[in-house]
């Protein structure tokens with residue numbers, strides 16, 4: 393890994409099982425879990441299991457996985473009664489900290 397390459401926490405730690413995560417939802421394509429170092433009071437991360445670097449490079453063929461992620465966000469918001477002050481956030485391209493598509497489902501005060 394060169395200095396410029398960012399670490400893919402999701403493939404290397406979360407999906408590999410190296411880091412223990414508290415899973416909220418899992419299907420063949422999508423995984424949702426509580427963030428291991430939350431920056432909001434309630435902070436869930438939703439990722440595709442397939443390695444997709446970022447939203448800018450999602451192929452049309454993989455777009456259905458992104459749709460599934462949005463659906464999981466909807467279902468979790470309903471199931472966990474996340475109604476007030478909830479956000480679904482993602483960064484694109486080089487603005488991402490981790491080079492694997494991920495969505496933050498966040499609620500409450502920013503704690504970091």
Ligand SMILES: [Zn+2]
Nearest residue numbers: 400403443492
């Ligand atoms: Zn990855």
